[in-house]
Amino acid sequence: MKLTQHLMMGLAALVFAGSASAAKLKVAYSDWPGWVAWEIGIKKGWFKEAGVDIEFVWMDYVASMDAYGAGKLDGVCMTNGDALVTGDAGKPSVGIIINDYSNGNDMLIATKDIPNVKALKGKKIGLEEGFVPHLITLKALEVNGMSESDIEIINTPTDKTPQVLKSGAVSAICAWQPNSGAALKEVPGSKAIFTSADAPGLIYDVLFVGPKTLKRDRADWVKVAKVWYKIVAYLKDEDNIEEALEILAGRVKVKADEYEPFLDGTYILSPAEVKEVWKKNDGLKSIYGSTKISNEFNVKYGVYKKSLQIENYLDPSITMDALK
Amino acid sequence: MGSHQPPQPWFRVGTLLSEKRSGVLMICSFLLPILIYSFVAYCPIFWGHAYELTIAARPDDKVEFGATYTQGFSMEEDEFTRFQKAIRDDNEKLTALYQQGDEADFGMSPRAARSHNKRLLREFEPVLSRNGLFDISVKEEMETKPYYQLLYGAAYDTWGEIATGKEQLQKGSLSEENREIIKKNWALLSSVSETYDSGKLYSKPIYKLIPQGNKQVARASWFPAPHQIIRRGWEDLTGKSELGDLNVPTRYLQSLKIVFFGFFVACLIGLPLALLAGTFSFFSRLIEPFTDFFRYMPAPAFSTILVVIFDIYDQPKIALVVLGTLPHLILMVANTTRMVDQPLLDAAQTLGARRGTLISKVIVPGILPHLYNDLRILLGWAWTWLVIAELIGAKSGLTEIIDTQGRRFHFDHVYPVILLIGITGFVTDQILASFRTVLFPYAASEKKGILSFAFAMVHKLFKSKKATS
Numbered sequence: 029m030k031l032t033q034h035l036m037m038g039l040a041a042l043v044f045a046g047s048a049s050a051a052k053l054k055v056a057y058s059d060w061p062g063w064v065a066w067e068i069g070i071k072k073g074w075f076k077e078a079g080v081d082i083e084f085v086w087m088d089y090v091a092s093m094d095a096y097g098a099g100k101l102d103g104v105c106m107t108n109g110d111a112l113v114t115g116d117a118g119k120p121s122v123g124i125i126i127n128d129y130s131n132g133n134d135m136l137i138a139t140k141d142i143p144n145v146k147a148l149k150g151k152k153i154g155l156e157e158g159f160v161p162h163l164i165t166l167k168a169l170e171v172n173g174m175s176e177s178d179i180e181i182i183n184t185p186t187d188k189t190p191q192v193l194k195s196g197a198v199s200a201i202c203a204w205q206p207n208s209g210a211a212l213k214e215v216p217g218s219k220a221i222f223t224s225a226d227a228p229g230l231i232y233d234v235l236f237v238g239p240k241t242l243k244r245d246r247a248d249w250v251k252v253a254k255v256w257y258k259i260v261a262y263l264k265d266e267d268n269i270e271e272a273l274e275i276l277a278g279r280v281k282v283k284a285d286e287y288e289p290f291l292d293g294t295y296i297l298s299p300a301e302v303k304e305v306w307k308k309n310d311g312l313k314s315i316y317g318s319t320k321i322s323n324e325f326n327v328k329y330g331v332y333k334k335s336l337q338i339e340n341y342l343d344p345s346i347t348m349d350a351l352k
Numbered sequence: 353m354g355s356h357q358p359p360q361p362w363f364r365v366g367t368l369l370s371e372k373r374s375g376v377l378m379i380c381s382f383l384l385p386i387l388i389y390s391f392v393a394y395c396p397i398f399w400g401h402a403y404e405l406t407i408a409a410r411p412d413d414k415v416e417f418g419a420t421y422t423q424g425f426s427m428e429e430d431e432f433t434r435f436q437k438a439i440r441d442d443n444e445k446l447t448a449l450y451q452q453g454d455e456a457d458f459g460m461s462p463r464a465a466r467s468h469n470k471r472l473l474r475e476f477e478p479v480l481s482r483n484g485l486f487d488i489s490v491k492e493e494m495e496t497k498p499y500y501q502l503l504y505g506a507a508y509d510t511w512g513e514i515a516t517g518k519e520q521l522q523k524g525s526l527s528e529e530n531r532e533i534i535k536k537n538w539a540l541l542s543s544v545s546e547t548y549d550s551g552k553l554y555s556k557p558i559y560k561l562i563p564q565g566n567k568q569v570a571r572a573s574w575f576p577a578p579h580q581i582i583r584r585g586w587e588d589l590t591g592k593s594e595l596g597d598l599n600v601p602t603r604y605l606q607s608l609k610i611v612f613f614g615f616f617v618a619c620l621i622g623l624p625l626a627l628l629a630g631t632f633s634f635f636s637r638l639i640e641p642f643t644d645f646f647r648y649m650p651a652p653a654f655s656t657i658l659v660v661i662f663d664i665y666d667q668p669k670i671a672l673v674v675l676g677t678l679p680h681l682i683l684m685v686a687n688t689t690r691m692v693d694q695p696l697l698d699a700a701q702t703l704g705a706r707r708g709t710l711i712s713k714v715i716v717p718g719i720l721p722h723l724y725n726d727l728r729i730l731l732g733w734a735w736t737w738l739v740i741a742e743l744i745g746a747k748s749g750l751t752e753i754i755d756t757q758g759r760r761f762h763f764d765h766v767y768p769v770i771l772l773i774g775i776t777g778f779v780t781d782q783i784l785a786s787f788r789t790v791l792f793p794y795a796a797s798e799k800k801g802i803l804s805f806a807f808a809m810v811h812k813l814f815k816s817k818k819a820t821s
Contacts, residue, residue: 056746085664085746095745098660135418187759194761210760212419214573216431220418266467267550270474271496278596281756285475286420289410 051083053241053248055103056092059280061205061290062128062233063105067279068262068272069255080251086279088187090156096121096236102245103237107160108315109322111236111341116332121236124346125253126302126315129232132225133293134164135208137193138200140217145172148221151199154184154192158331160231161186161202163322166329167230168222176329190214205290206282228295229312230321232305242343253350257299263291264298299351306344315342386578393577396569403432403565406482407530408475410560411438412445421563423478424594426570436563443533443559462555469541469558473507473548474500476561483521485510501550508548511538526564533559576764585768588753595765598753604772607749610666610741614673615734619727621674622681629682630689631711640686647679651737655744664745672741677734684726692718721788721795728784735777 057063066084069075075082087095096104097119104121106114107130111121142148145168155161162181169175184192189201190211200221201211212218224231235256237249262268270284277287297305304313311317319338327335360370369377392398405425411417417438421427427435449456458465480486486506491499513519514531515538526534537558545552571577576584584593591597628635651672658668658675692715700714716723742751750769757765788795 087664087746091743091745091747094656095659095664098656100659100664100745132414137418187755190759190761207759209419213421213425214761216428219415266463269467269470270500274496274596281595281598282760283422283594285408285471286422288471289414289420 052081053102053245053252054083054085054100055105055235055237056085056087056095056101057105058087058089058092059206060089060105060233061133061276061287061294062130062296064276064279065127065259065263065296066105066256068259068275071275074255074258075252078251078255080248080255082248082252090159090185096238102241103235106234106236108232108234108319108341109163109326110159111234112319112323112326112336112338113158113331115341116326116334116336120239120340122239122242122343123234123236123315123341124242124249124343125235125256126297126305126347127233127235127256128294128296129229129305130204130224131228131293131295132223133205133208133290134160134202134224134231135204135212135220136161136165136168136200136202136222137208137211137215137218138221139193139196139215142199142221145169145221146174148200149174149178150180152180152182152197153200153202154182154189154198155202156186157181157183159186160204161189162329162331163230163325164222164224164227165202166325167227171222171226193218205293206280209286209290223293225293227312229318232315232318233294234315236341242346246346249346250349253346257350260296260298263296302347303351306347390578393571393575399569399571400428401567402426402428402570404568405563405565406478406525407561407564409435409439409563410471411435412442413438423475426568427565428570432563432565439560439562443562446557446559458557460557465555465557466553469553470504472537472558472560473504473511476507476510477503479521479525480506480510482525501548504550505548508541512542512546515539515542527562530561530564533561573761574763576767580764581767581771584764585771588765588768593765595757595762598765600750600753600769600772603748603750603753604776606666607738607742607751607773608776610669610673610749611731611734611738613666614670614737614741615677615731617670618674618677618681618730618734622678623685626682626685627689627711627715629686631715636686640683643679643682647683651676652740655740659745666748668744669741669748672744673734673737676737676741677730680733681726681730684730685723688719688722688726689715691722721792724784724788724791728781728788731784732777732781735773738773 057066070084085092085095085101092101092104093106093110093114095101097114097117099119105127106121108123111123115121136145136153138148142151148169153165155165165179165181166176169178182192182198184198184201186203186207189203189207191214192198193201193211194214203211208220212220235252242249263272269288273284273287276290277284280287305315307314308316310320312321316338319341323336323338326332360367362369362373368374403426405421405423405427408421408423408425410420417435421435446458449458460468477486477488480503481488486503490502494502510519511534514521514526515535540556540558541554544554587593588598589600591599625635625639629639630636654675655668655672658671662668662671696714696718697710700710705714738749739751739754742749743755747755750773753769754766757763
């Protein structure tokens with residue numbers, strides 16, 4: 029009897045082992061430079077200071093959306109376009125904090141012999157179907173008067189794109205930093221033929237949270253937003269650059285100097301700028317306009333079938349309260 | 353000694369080699385792959401040449417040069433020449449701007465220019481370190497800001513000394529061309545301040561140093577030389593990695609936890625089922641057919657479901673190891689259980705043993721040596737699931753290093769970790785195998801492992817010493 033009791037206790041201990049996190053709110057962040065910036069708040073203990081019990085879980089981007097879809101997270105860092113895709117798959121979310129817009133870090137990278145987007149006709153492109161790189165690529169094609177039928181997409185996880193380009197199996201890949209940087213470095217002569225800097229505002233990087241937690245833990249999310257703008261102020265101060273680079277590079281495990289250009293490719297929005305972005309407008313200068321375009325794109329290219337109600341995916345009030 | 357037996361041939365069908373010879377071959381079995389790898393890595397005919405950067409720079413042309421090259425990166429010759437040219441062009445443009453006088457638009461704010469200048473000072477660090485003018489290890493004891501103040505100061509002072517001809521750096525660490533550039537820079541910098549002061553830094557961009565590199569054998573990034581693997585491995589393990597602290601020991605423990613917990617849980621569930629299936633035909637027919645079917649379903653295919661059920665931390669990973677190991681465990685151990693001698697069972701039953709007694713007193717002790725071996729093999733099986741398991745949910749353990757650094761082609765950081773996993777699995781297995789002869793001296797042992805071989809050698813040595821004394 030005693031033995032079985034011990035065994036049962038051991039089993040129970042095993043089941044609970046590693047279930048760790050007792051934090052109230054759980055948010056996943058991944059290697060996009062705009063989100064890595066959360067690390068500054070984490071390392072400096074600003075969340076604790078603000079009195080919010082939150083845990084940031086470091087994950088791969090697509091894995092983090094999967095985990096959110098599985099209902100294991102309260103929030104996840106996504107682009108506005110991908111939030112729609114995740115929402116259509118049955119797990120809607122609300123964007124509350126806009127971190128940045130992609131300003132060059134998302135890149136369509138081609139091998140030496142491809143000088144421009146037009147030369148991609150009939151070629152293979154390695155990218156992650158249905159997510160940001162897909163959107164960027166479609167935009168690049170559209171700008172050049174082409175469409176998806178002009179190329180062949182090889183579905184490739186974004187973190188595996190550098191090796192796929194190196195293998196010579198494709199003529200181009202689409203990825204964000206630090207993956208795009210790895211590709212440029214490893215494939216001599218490769219270069220970006222289209223980047224998000226060519227379409228600023230097409231991709232906004234945002235903290236999305238579940239509708240339920242937004243209602244229930246509203247006060248906490250406002251505190252999180254306050255910490256975010258503390259991070260923004262810190263990053264905008266040139267005197268902090270070395271320390272910031274150490275923290276950010278330390279999170280993604282690259283050399284600090286290698287990280288610096290990532291900051292240019294990610295336009296972190298200041299409080300004044302973000303207030304403009306939150307205004308309901310058409311066009312890429314507003315997150316509403318940008319999301320509307322993503323939505324149209326997604327429907328047009330069959331990422332999902334029915335147009336979504338984009339207003340449900342965005343809520344400026346948390347940011348506005350934090351910036352009051 | 354003194355025996356005049358003719359030497360036994362090395363190749364004889366169906367005969368075991370002497371212990372000494374087995375030992376030699378065992379060592380060779382490890383040496384050969386290492387030698388082949390080293391030969392390919394060090395033999396220049398397999399590889400071209402490339403420039404390993406000793407001074408890096410950042411061209412303004414972000415389209416042609418989208419990546420950031422840092423010190424230590426290996427660049428092919430034509431790429432390197434193009435890279436140097438780009439920087440020379442940038443400097444020429446800057447010269448032209450300075451000639452325009454006060455009207456010139458440098459395309460950056462004074463603040464951006466200062467941060468540009470600071471970066472150039474920062475990028476001089478490898479040259480300082482190589483010449484013993486700066487010690488980066490002080491970083492460990494210092495806050496970030498004062499550390500960089502110190503670094504900027506050292507670079508600033510050294511530039512001043514180079515410009516005035518006082519400082520003689522080691523030959524080859526700075527080209528004549530770069531010396532001239534430093535002189536020009538010093539003229540600009542010293543016009544504001546002779547010593548480094550972050551408040552009094554020159555507010556227009558200074559000239560960039562032209563990239564320098566050593567021509568070296570260029571191995572493919574996935575084929576680092578053994579000495580590089582060892583060096584990186586040591587740096588990573590001791591937390592002194594060029595990539596910041598990789599936390600190898602902590603991650604190692606995490607990985608061990610996944611494998612051993614997974615294996616333990618599989619045993620907890622699998623052993624009773626397997627014993628039942630091996631003993632009673634009833635359970636065998638009930639359990640084994642489905643298990644046999646289930647083992648063909650790829651365990652990683654369940655990873656999303658495991659996240660849904662077990663969250664994103666350690667549990668889904670342990671669960672995957674269980675899923676991957678359990679079916680094999682049940683089938684293997686059930687088979688082993690059936691190997692108990694029938695006469696033993698008959699005798700025990702004749703003597704009135706009941707079912708429970710039969711299992712605990714006859715079957716289990718009867719199969720124990722084999723069971724031990726089965727479990728040893730299954731533990732090895734559990735290890736093979738580690739990397740796939742740790743990718744589920746929040747990436748963890750050693751896999752995070754393998755995956756993250758692998759995708760950036762930092763294989764000199766990846767291989768040490770893979771080796772660590774290999775060595776751990778191998779050594780555990782060897783220890784368990786050598787325990788077997790201690791635990792079950794009556795059971796025949798098959799092959800001799802490295803450790804038991806080493807034990808035997810030590811034992812022999814000890815005996816011969818005793819004999820001589």
